[in-house]
Amino acid sequence: MNLLLTISFSSVASGIHNWLVSTIPNELLAKSVEMVIAGICLLLFLVPLCFILGYMERKVAGFMQMRYGPNRVGPYGSLQIVADTVKLVMKEGLTPTGSDKFLFNLAPVIMVVTCMLVLAPIAFAKDFQIWDINIGVLYVSAISSLAVIGILMAGWSSYNKYSLLGAMRSGAQIVSYELSVGLSLISIVILTGSLKMSDIVMSQETGWWIIRGHIPVIISFVIFVIASTAEINRAPFDLAEAEQELTAGFHTEYAGMKFAMFLLAEYINLFIVSAIAATLFLGGWMPFHIGHWQEFNHIMDFVPSSLWFLGKTFFIIFIIMQFRWTFPRLRVDQLLTLEWKYLLPISMVNTILVTVMAIMGWHF
Amino acid sequence: MFLTDYIRTVYKGVRSLLTGMKTTGYYFTHARKEIKTEEYPDNRATLTMFDRFKGEVVMPHDENNEHRCTGCQACEIACPNGTIKIITKQELQPDGKKKKAIDTFVYHLELCTMCNLCVVACPSDAIKMAQTFEHSVYDKKQLKKVLNNPGSKIMEGVE
Known part of the structure; x- marks a missing residue:
């Protein structure tokens, strides 16, 4: 429990950084690998964030207009955005x-x-x-x-x-x-x-x-x-x-x-x-x-x-x-x-x- | 002078915007109470329509299978679309006189606009608007309805 409390995002980040620097001798390569990891983390953060924001917007809009908002797909309509994304992917560009x-x-x-x-x-x-x-x-x-x-x-x-x-x-x-x-x-x-x-x-x-x-x-x-x-x-x-x-x-x-x-x-x-x-x-x-x-x-x-x-x-x-x-x-x-x-x-x-x-x- | 007007405009604008935000904020925080949506197919068993909802024209019959329609055809004349067609017959009274009565009260639901004019025109309150609304059928012929029950008679005392 004590160990868990001391773990923070900054310690994880610096841990990864130190590990990369110690395992990859070439400094430029280590830096570029770190950048790629940061970019992937950002994408992994942003896509679920957009899902949450899309769901939140519909729910907020619904409640403010005295209606439920999405409530059919998944519990309380929480998978509505996933369904919409699948629909958009299937469409012709x-x-x-x-x-x-x-x-x-x-x-x-x-x-x-x-x-x-x-x-x-x-x-x-x-x-x-x-x-x-x-x-x-x-x-x-x-x-x-x-x-x-x-x-x-x-x-x-x-x-x-x-x-x-x-x-x-x-x-x-x-x-x-x-x-x-x-x-x-x-x-x-x-x-x-x-x-x-x-x-x-x-x-x-x-x-x-x-x-x-x-x-x-x-x-x-x-x-x-x-x-x-x-x-x-x-x-x-x-x-x-x-x-x-x-x-x-x-x-x-x-x-x-x-x-x-x-x-x-x-x-x-x-x-x-x-x-x-x-x-x-x-x-x-x-x-x-x-x-x-x-x-x-x-x-x-x-x-x-x-x-x-x-x-x-x-x-x-x-x-x-x-x-x-x-x-x-x-x-x-x-x-x-x-x-x-x-x-x-x-x-x-x-x-x-x-x-x-x-x-x-x-x-x- | 200009400056006071300017400040007053800003104050009024901010105040009215905050009033709006207060209203929507109230709706958001009291969503459970304020939501007006009827989740229709789910609450079909308990759904009650409001009093003034006009679904279709019906003719109420009492327990002796008696209705109040005299066959005066006022509703047929009042209807703007020709929705109602009344076929009358001459019925022999116990005292030997003949009296006009309805044979069939034909109601074309597919032509009806639920304008309520027939109900208003009826002098003996024989027809009224029902609160049903699930009218869709696969065959148009099913929308032609006969409102008087088979073997029904006019109620005692309705002239």
Whole structure:
């Protein structure tokens, strides 16, 4: 039992690392084998995660609309997503005649690859991180804006007016909302003084930023959640997909596994956005600590750090799902009004507030 | 002036969004109580339809196999689709007089739109809407129904 308690993700990871280094003499080979193992672990984590998120979304939607959601396949409908996946795999992967075949087939791959790249600097548990780059936050915001290239590529190459309109809209949308996301990330960077993910998490040892930074950080947290919902093209900002107007927007022409890859990318993006919000504002894997109450903090440390991280992430995922099933959709002009007239000015003022607060030391 | 308007807009927006989230949050947390779904084929034994549900036209008969239809054909005239067809006969009364009575009350379910106009038009409350709804059959002919039971008579005192 005692042994079991000491096992953590970081000890397993370093154990594998030491074993690889000692058995494989060639350093380059050892490193590449380690990278492959990390990639496979990531895939093994992401595919079940997408299943869970798909099931969760349907159940949340059902309960919020006073219905059951899936309840036929498996206990409480839990195997519904498996059935859907089997259906998608069986379908024909059609490429339209008029489309640009190379770009059409490349677009879903780009979508998945970009969101897998963003996962690199995210700390899943204590000392358990794929790549602790020193410009983590900058890297995340830079790579996540690449996702629009995949959407534009899909829309443009489909040879379909619906797809093109959806892609153009998502271009305007992501370019605008990137600003608010960036500014709200900056407020935490100002408080921490570092772009490194591990530093940001460690800086919250005496309390999460959302508690320590009080009003300005709460404002930037709300702005981050709203703007990142828009950035991952989820309802109420789903103008790129726009089921109501553009059939399915940029992925109208996609079917089978290529469509499944867009779906995969959507859910991974949802997870990433929530994970980043959890890391920056809610302390990532850091347990709930209050100042210097050593006993209380010590009790909180008994809950594994990975559970803290996943708990916070799923809390934010739930909030974003609740957005989807509560709020009415926005028109294109309303979408841009919300960003340029409300979110951006507020987050600019908020950045100044945070800066003053950080300089004067007005946080806990 | 502009700034107060701006802040008021933001406040109202945030407040109304939070109200919406409170409602859906309530539905989510009280799902067991709030779910309105009828799991139809599973609860077939216990399913009760609501009072105003209109499934098909029926003619209630009492225990002596008596109905209340006088054969006045008001329902036939009221029906917009020609769903009802009443065939009447002359029946010999005990006092020697002849009186109009129904022979067959033909009801075409396949033409009926459940508009309830026949039930409203009936002066003697002879027909009413039933709450059955499992009407699908393999042969169209089975949808043509005769509502009066064989050998049934008009109830005493219904004119």
